[in-house]
Amino acid sequence: MSKVHRFVGLGDAWDWENTPDLTYMADSKGVTGKMLVGAADGAPNFRIRYFRIEAGGYSSRHSHNFDHGVYIVHGQARVKLGQEEVEVGPRDVVYISANEEHQLRAVGNEPLGFLCVIPAID
Amino acid sequence: MSKVHRFVGLGDAWDWENTPDLTYMADSKGVTGKMLVGAADGAPNFRIRYFRIEAGGYSSRHSHNFDHGVYIVHGQARVKLGQEEVEVGPRDVVYISANEEHQLRAVGNEPLGFLCVIPAID
Numbered sequence: 001m002s003k004v005h006r007f008v009g010l011g012d013a014w015d016w017e018n019t020p021d022l023t024y025m026a027d028s029k030g031v032t033g034k035m036l037v038g039a040a041d042g043a044p045n046f047r048i049r050y051f052r053i054e055a056g057g058y059s060s061r062h063s064h065n066f067d068h069g070v071y072i073v074h075g076q077a078r079v080k081l082g083q084e085e086v087e088v089g090p091r092d093v094v095y096i097s098a099n100e101e102h103q104l105r106a107v108g109n110e111p112l113g114f115l116c117v118i119p120a121i122d
Numbered sequence: 123m124s125k126v127h128r129f130v131g132l133g134d135a136w137d138w139e140n141t142p143d144l145t146y147m148a149d150s151k152g153v154t155g156k157m158l159v160g161a162a163d164g165a166p167n168f169r170i171r172y173f174r175i176e177a178g179g180y181s182s183r184h185s186h187n188f189d190h191g192v193y194i195v196h197g198q199a200r201v202k203l204g205q206e207e208v209e210v211g212p213r214d215v216v217y218i219s220a221n222e223e224h225q226l227r228a229v230g231n232e233p234l235g236f237l238c239v240i241p242a243i244d
Contacts (some may be wrong), residue, residue: 007213091129
């Protein structure tokens with residue numbers, strides 16, 4: 001069945017109706033998230049997650065056997081991709097292939113927000 | 123290999139580096155698109171597309187055996203979902219399940235822009 005998750009954020013606190021909170025892993029700082037399209041929607045193929053990283057925070061530096069499609073929605077990110085580092089901002093897209101070590105860091109004074117698409121592995 | 127597609131749009135003409143144009147199907151009006159994450163990135167699991175529908179335009183009314191994850195980035199949409207119709211705007215999320223008849227229409231005076239995630243079927 002199709003579903004609508006309306007944006008219900010206030011100010012820089014982005015939120016959507018009927019979207020489960022995500023628990024982000026250890027070895028990170030200031031990361032929270034919402035599952036925008038997931039198992040609760042009956043979605044069999046992919047997941048769309050929203051992550052927020054507070055200014056100065058960072059995601060875990062890790063790699064895994066599935067890929068990420070990242071679309072920045074607010075703030076600035078420094079992204080480690082293997083041995084490289086890139087800086088990206090709103091509307092930029094980063095494709096992180098499987099098994100590539102990666103980490104996102106919120107740089108500047110604003111929280112970083114991004115969409116992160118993954119295959120359905122849960 | 124990981125890749126960055128930087129946003130290079132000007133004004134309301136959104137565009138990204140190194141992203142193929144999409145050819146949208148007939149039975150529609152004013153629809154153009156870009157593949158933000160696709161086969162050219164070596165992505166095996168999912169696709170992230172950006173579609174723009176000019177004011178007054180609409181996508182094909184159809185159904186198919188795969189699902190869509192839609193995230194509105196600009197403008198206003200009237201979305202047909204089976205027998206229902208909903209109106210959504212920026213940051214709203216619509217999950218369209220497989221085999222659900224659907225159509226997006228750009229309402230208001232601005233072009234509609236949205237991200238549309240699908241499984242890798244190409």
